[in-house]
Amino acid sequence: MNAGTPSAPLDVMRLRADFPILAEKVHGRDLVFLDSAASAQKPRAVIAAMATAMERQYANVHRGLHWMSERTTEAYEGARDAVARLLNAPDRHEIIFTRNSTEAINLVAHSFGRGVLRPGQAVVISEMEHHANIVPWQMLRDAHGIELRIAPITDAGEIDMAALEALLADRKVGLVAITHMSNVLGSYTPAARLARLAHAFGAKILLDGSQAIVHRRVDVQVLDADFYVFTGHKLYGPTGIGVLWARRELLERMPPFLGGGDMISSVSFARSTWAAVPHKFEAGTPAILEAIGLAAAIAYVEAIGYEAIAAHEAALTEHALALLAKIPGLCVFGAAQDRGGVVSFTLESAHPHDVATLLDRQGIAVRAGHHCAEPLMHRLGIESTARASFALYTTQGEVDALAEGILKVREFFT
Amino acid sequence: MFEELRDLYQEVILDHGRRPRHGEKLACFDAEARGNNPLCGDRIDLTVKYGPQGEIAKVGFAARGCAISIAAADLMAETVAGLSVTAAETLSRAFQTLARTGVPPALDPPLAERLERLAPLASVHEFPSRVKCATLPWHALHAALAGNKEASSE
Numbered sequence: 029m030n031a032g033t034p035s036a037p038l039d040v041m042r043l044r045a046d047f048p049i050l051a052e053k054v055h056g057r058d059l060v061f062l063d064s065a066a067s068a069q070k071p072r073a074v075i076a077a078m079a080t081a082m083e084r085q086y087a088n089v090h091r092g093l094h095w096m097s098e099r100t101t102e103a104y105e106g107a108r109d110a111v112a113r114l115l116n117a118p119d120r121h122e123i124i125f126t127r128n129s130t131e132a133i134n135l136v137a138h139s140f141g142r143g144v145l146r147p148g149q150a151v152v153i154s155e156m157e158h159h160a161n162i163v164p165w166q167m168l169r170d171a172h173g174i175e176l177r178i179a180p181i182t183d184a185g186e187i188d189m190a191a192l193e194a195l196l197a198d199r200k201v202g203l204v205a206i207t208h209m210s211n212v213l214g215s216y217t218p219a220a221r222l223a224r225l226a227h228a229f230g231a232k233i234l235l236d237g238s239q240a241i242v243h244r245r246v247d248v249q250v251l252d253a254d255f256y257v258f259t260g261h262k263l264y265g266p267t268g269i270g271v272l273w274a275r276r277e278l279l280e281r282m283p284p285f286l287g288g289g290d291m292i293s294s295v296s297f298a299r300s301t302w303a304a305v306p307h308k309f310e311a312g313t314p315a316i317l318e319a320i321g322l323a324a325a326i327a328y329v330e331a332i333g334y335e336a337i338a339a340h341e342a343a344l345t346e347h348a349l350a351l352l353a354k355i356p357g358l359c360v361f362g363a364a365q366d367r368g369g370v371v372s373f374t375l376e377s378a379h380p381h382d383v384a385t386l387l388d389r390q391g392i393a394v395r396a397g398h399h400c401a402e403p404l405m406h407r408l409g410i411e412s413t414a415r416a417s418f419a420l421y422t423t424q425g426e427v428d429a430l431a432e433g434i435l436k437v438r439e440f441f442t
Numbered sequence: 443m444f445e446e447l448r449d450l451y452q453e454v455i456l457d458h459g460r461r462p463r464h465g466e467k468l469a470c471f472d473a474e475a476r477g478n479n480p481l482c483g484d485r486i487d488l489t490v491k492y493g494p495q496g497e498i499a500k501v502g503f504a505a506r507g508c509a510i511s512i513a514a515a516d517l518m519a520e521t522v523a524g525l526s527v528t529a530a531e532t533l534s535r536a537f538q539t540l541a542r543t544g545v546p547p548a549l550d551p552p553l554a555e556r557l558e559r560l561a562p563l564a565s566v567h568e569f570p571s572r573v574k575c576a577t578l579p580w581h582a583l584h585a586a587l588a589g590n591k592e593a594s595s596e
Contacts, residue, residue, distance in 0.1 A: 380508075389446070397483055
């Protein structure tokens with residue numbers, strides 16, 4: 029695809045043909061899949077890449093002296109190159125494969141938190157974090173004497189920058205760990221500004237890109253980030269593969285996370301020495317097939333182009349917000365200026381679970397619950413929401429179906 | 443379109459879900475427990491008052507959750523009132539079977555009659571993700587009767 033035509037509109041119907049599952053019926057109706065923020069569907073290119081590896085070119089990596097192992101190692105390390113290009117990482121050795129974003133954050137909490145941060149220092153997270161970016165820091169706080177500070181959000185669902193600056197003022201904060209896009213409110217956070225602010229007070233910055241990287245191009249050098257994490261399965265790739273990118277100088281200073289094969293340089297019963305990064309952080313046989321699948325997913329997204337995807341999803345979101353605003357008793361949460369295609373809402377007459385069940389019977393898949401963000405629910409004064417989220421394969425017609433479906437739910441309960 | 447949902451959301455469930463008769467914690471109670479469904483955030487705070495023979499005199503609850511869980515809690519409060527603890531536990535097990543399978547297990551006539559009043563909830567078995575909504579209040583009741591403070595539908 030020609031990158032020189034940034035806003036050539038997506039041919040969504042053609043792209044949908046790449047996703048076999050979208051042709052499925054649910055309860056006898058066309059599947060309207062509006063739960064991609066939880067996990068995205070997979071294009072045939074990803075499915076084929078993984079199947080082909082298993083059928084034709086598979087062995088363990090980094091250890092075999094035979095042809096199959098060498099080819100598989102090339103494919104696995106090729107996936108690392110693909111991720112490095114995606115993030116514009118300056119050094120491919122800065123890409124660590126993990127199981128998912130959660131494991132990537134745990135890796136940082138463990139290795140950077142215990143190995144680099146000192147008791148008495150603090151970590152700042154925000155009020156709109158996923159549990160994956162809350163609980164590892166609580167565990168670090170309790171085990172290692174690190175203070176945990178919470179940066180508030182505004183009522184619109186944006187980071188309160190002045191309040192964040194106040195939390196950094198005593199220069200005790202060693203790390204700011206904040207989402208790049210809220211999985212509930214759809215807010216993007218101003219990642220580059222957050223990084224500047226953190227650095228001005230001597231702190232490092234970790235960005236949870238689980239949602240953001242699905243919808244817009246991420247350049248860790250432009251953002252001036254220190255850590256960036258994301259997960260493969262939301263980016264149209266397989267489950268079981270995630271990514272931690274970190275500056276090499278930080279990775280060099282961090283002790284390993286898990287011990288085992290592949291992460292050592294030498295082992296004796298007296299002591300072991302660690303392999304160089306990234307292998308120091310990749311103990312055991314890695315998710316080889318999943319890395320190959322992720323590389324295929326990245327190639328798929330890049331071929332379409334982030335600019336076209338972003339334009340398509342922005343139009344969908346605008347359309348959805350306009351339609352939902354017309355439904356009496358419906359409340360949308362999140363009004364950030366920079367917001368993406370994740371729309372959480374409540375309906376006066378029905379609990380979100382009931383909304384989800386009734387939508388499901390119309391073939392419409394949404395998520396309902398606290399979205400692994402209970403503290404944010406408390407901040408919003410609610411227990412749960414229903415959430416529709418959009419992907420590159422979502423159509424305007426599906427957004428219309430959502431609005432019509434909600435109207436039917438409303439009728440049912442009133 | 444919602445024909446099959448009329449089974450799940452029968453009028454009695456919509457009614458008890460909207461206007462629970464026992465949807466307040468008792469001011470004076472002998473046992474209490476909190477039930478949590480951590481995956482979806484449903485929660486019930488249950489209070490139980492015993493009668494002179496140790497039977498369940500009254501159940502009151504404060505809950506947040508969907509129509510199914512509120513109605514299930516309210517119907518439970520209604521049907522266990524007057525039962526001995528042993529009979530309530532028998533009814534609880536029978537209801538959980540009913541919710542999972544849609545088939546009411548055989549019970550002696552007085553309990554069978556009470557289980558029949560819970561029959562509107564039987565169709566949750568067709569909605570696997572919603573079974574826990576209906577059984578959470580019963581887990582909380584079991585915890586309260588056993589003197590535990592916490593119950594989970596997980």
